[in-house]
Amino acid sequence: MIPPPKPKPDRGRGPALPVSSCDCEHCRAACLNSPGWFTPEQIAPLARHLGLTVEETFAKHLAVGVTGMPDGTQRHGVMPHKYRDGKKPGSVWTLAEVAQAGRCIFFDRGKCTIYPVRPHECARMIHGRADEAVRLRRSIVARWTDKALAPFAKLTGRRLLGSGPGGRSR
Numbered sequence: 001m002i003p004p005p006k007p008k009p010d011r012g013r014g015p016a017l018p019v020s021s022c023d024c025e026h027c028r029a030a031c032l033n034s035p036g037w038f039t040p041e042q043i044a045p046l047a048r049h050l051g052l053t054v055e056e057t058f059a060k061h062l063a064v065g066v067t068g069m070p071d072g073t074q075r076h077g078v079m080p081h082k083y084r085d086g087k088k089p090g091s092v093w094t095l096a097e098v099a100q101a102g103r104c105i106f107f108d109r110g111k112c113t114i115y116p117v118r119p120h121e122c123a124r125m126i127h128g129r130a131d132e133a134v135r136l137r138r139s140i141v142a143r144w145t146d147k148a149l150a151p152f153a154k155l156t157g158r159r160l161l162g163s164g165p166g167g168r169s170r
C-alpha cells in the first residue's frame with residue numbers, strides 16, 4: 001500500500017498550518033456538513049483538473065459562500081456547492097444557508113473526488129481547534145478581494161463583498 005503523502009508546510013500568505021491528508025472524523029464532518037473555501041488562485045487549477053472552463057466549473061460545482069466578520073459585516077468567497085434543498089450550484093449563499101449542514105458536491109462514496117486540488121481550507125483541516133479554524137478562514141477571506149470576486153459577481157449578477165486593499169477588513 002502506498003503511504004499517504006507527508007504533511008507539507010503552508011508557504012502561502014496564510015498562517016503556517018500544515019497540509020493535512022488524513023481521513024479522520026473531523027475531515028469527514030466537513031465533507032458532510034460544511035466544505036472548506038478555496039483561495040482565488042485555486043479556481044483555475046480546479047477548472048483545468050475537471051476539464052472545464054472556470055465559468056462551467058462555477059455553474060456545475062461551486063457556490064459563493066459568506067463569512068461573518070467580528071465587526072458584524074460579511075465577506076464573500078468561493079466554496080464547493082453543498083447539497084441543500086432548493087439550492088443549485090452557481091448560487092450565492094446567505095449566512096443562514098451556509099450554517100445549515102449539507103454534503104459537499106465533491107464528496108463521493110467516502111472520498112474527496114478533487115483531492116489534489118481540494119480547497120485550501122480543506123487541506124489544512126484544523127481538527128477541532130476553533131481559534132485556529134477562525135484564523136485560517138480569515139486568512140482565506142482576506143484573499144477574496146473585490147477584484148478576485150469580480151468574475152463571480154458577473155456570473156451570479158450579485159454584488160459581492162470583498163476584503164479591502166491588502167486584505168484588510170472594511
Ligand code: SF4
Binds near residue numbers: 032106112114
Ligand atoms: S472539497 Fe473534498 S475535502 Fe473539501 S469538503 Fe469537499 S470532499 Fe471534503
